[in-house]
Amino acid sequence: MYNLLQRANAIFAFAMTVTFGVLGAIAIVTPFLPSSPSAEITVKDIQVISYDYMSQGESEFAFIKLNLDADLTSLFNWNTKQLFVSVLAEYETNSHDINQVILWDSIIQSKEEALIKVSDLHNEYNFVDITTSFRQVNASYSLYWDVMPYVGVLTSGQTKSNHVIKFPPRSNEYR
């Protein structure tokens, strides 16, 4: 009645349906898994020095040294492929109400690496403002992470930053 090919086809179709059902269930359940990440950032030192920068002319560059202490191991469940972690600086100026700059980032691929302890973290990227001057505004520093699951939607999170610190005035040379 049914030859081998028809049976194989039926089995394959059913297997595909079941697989997608399971993957869909995993994707739906993942956001509800509990997690308790924590991080603390303390700013050790900030210097602001002025250099010529592309077409902006004289721009103020901020050089930051931070201490980073973070425990993101709880974000690693069986459905986590990797974490993208970055230190984020947020501040407000007169002309621009939202300014967000990533200072340092790292990709974490295993639970052991998720215990981050870096002292003397320097900003990896240029910290320049679009208005060429920081004008000594307050900036808050927080840790931002992106969770990349094996199956499911990409999610992200951020620590609440209670460490707000002012930019110092321009200094003449790098210490």
Next chain:
Amino acid sequence: MAVPPPLPNAKNEKVRDFSSVKMFEDEIRFLRKMSKRQLAQQVLNFLMIVSSALMVWKGLALYTNSESPIVVVLSGSMEPAFYRGDLLFLGMPDEPVRVGDICVFKISGRDVPIVHRVIKLHDERKTGKQYILTKGDNNQVDDRGLYNPGQHWIHKEDIIGKILTVCRNDNDYYE
């Protein structure tokens, strides 16, 4: 499709005739038997199938608010998050872009979209215009080298969508 029997040639050898009229003899005979109405119905059926596929695609583009909701990764600049050949599902929510989002954007004047992460963001207070700088996770430098000459930022209009989820293409996984 029936293969016509080999024709005997002058030397009485059996030769296959590959002229296209003879090859489609059966099909052409079948089509000639149909009335004009039946022929029109067949054409309409075919057009219905094609346009249904197009409707599903455009409907998906409308639902996700993005002009191209499914794209393929072309380069390795976002490894180890995405590899070449992976499918990305995009959506474009109404909220403004945030730092850390992985966005697919097109540089004006170029056809090829790029998928990279936003690392700097400055929002103008008065106009709400967003000045965005992107960088691939696997690249050492930011994307200013990729933008048009003289262009230092991209804006929300250049962004096609934010990544919602990835469909890995495991063929490349074992490379």
